[in-house]
Amino acid sequence: MQVQAPIEPEDEAHLYDRVAAHVADLIARGALRPGDRIPSVRRLSRQQGVSVATVLQAYMQLENRGLIEARPQSGHYVRARRGAALPEPRAARACTTATRVSVKSLVSKVYRACRDPHIVPFGAACPSPELLPTDKLNRILSAIARSAGGAGVSYDPPPGLPALRRQIARRSVEWGVALSPDDIVTTVGAMEALHLCLRAVARRGDTVALESPAYYGLLQLIESLGIKALEVPSHPRTGMDLDVLEEMLGRHRIKACLAIPNFNNPLGSAMPDEAKERLVAMLARREVPLIEDDIYGDVHFGDVRPRPAKAFDKKGLVMLCSSFTKTVAPGYRVGWTAPGRFLDEVEQLKFAQSVATATLPQMAIAEFLEIGGYDHHLRTLRRRLAAQIARMSEAIAEHFPPGTRVSRPAGGFVLWVELPSGTSALDVHERALEHGISVAPGPIFSAKHRFSNYIRVNCGYPFTELSEHAVRTLGRICAETAEG
Structure with a gap:
């Protein structure tokens, strides 16, 4: 050849x-x-x-x-490909009542394991430092720190660094959103952005709708604010069931809707554009804000970045949130939000909550975007993450017990795995830790502690012999737990 x-x-x-x-x-x-x-x-x-x-x-x-x-x-x-792909997980059944959230004790167990460098990190959804542009960012940050003078150590009060907001606004044109720098507030990661947006539109005792399964960080946030969660079932390929949501909107007083339309965590689902448009219109008719987490939007495996739901917003009710923590530098904690008509409230809450976002990391990210480093990095990152998802899916198909189902995400870097009926994900989690492996058990992705036989697996690290051994061990644990 x-x-x-x-x-x-x-x-x-x-x-x-x-x-x-x-x-x-x-x-x-x-x-x-x-x-x-x-x-x-x-x-x-x-x-x-x-x-x-x-x-x-x-x-x-x-x-x-x-x-x-x-x-x-x-x-x-x-390499010869292994067996056929497993079927996808089944969608959850609809819930009829809102629930007070209690997941923090379960989540803390997952995070404690993630701090141990000797644990195989299938639990937390984070990319390997090997996949990130660390050296490039360090050089940029070092140069900026030497030349920024007092600006680098000064407060950068809301709405945040103008240079970074300009770069985000420039990129938004490609998503079909066309934000102005004045539409954007920089934040300490996406979680602060989501926190500020939720506080701007909901109060203790209110009810918010969100996908089921839902990212446990959102559930923790809802729990901390004393808000009730109404879970809307989601399809593993297309996301939130809008027919169910429409019915719930007619029966409940919902103050806001939280969603990750592009590559939901943990499902990896991608809502089609026509569904995003319907979602935005459905909520707008009732003046219900949509808090959209688009943190995985840049990590798509197709040729074109999917549009956020914000692209269909005509009334300023979509509060778009994102960050660079999943693609560039988790530790920099640089995020942002475009909260639409709630901009003033979010700016005031931002100042009251954290005063400002750290200046030097914002400057470094802005420079990385301006010189084209981010786009170059994304091309490699997407390719490697897609390969790691495929490799992990293949290993799960080989080593997990019959009856296992696994998601087929078109972006992001997590897999949602449905284990055979009767398997306890919490038992799998505990036994896996004994073997030096972390996974995220399904019940932490539900206010009602559903998904008792599901786990989420992080594919953000290169697949190695250690990964292969860990998947084989995890498969054996799942089989033994199911039999027990």
């Missing part, structure tokens, strides 16, 4: 991505088939005009993605 089209010289850190992408394309097009031997490291090095080390890095990436395998004393081969 001739592998041609020499690669132009460029930064060594990106060359192996280019080599890996080239070989992956040959596999995708069928030029290299399962079982075929791919060119040796030295041969590909000569053909592509790159170093042996670069090819080794590329092959390591392809191995982590599950596309090739190394055979001792023989070379590298295109």
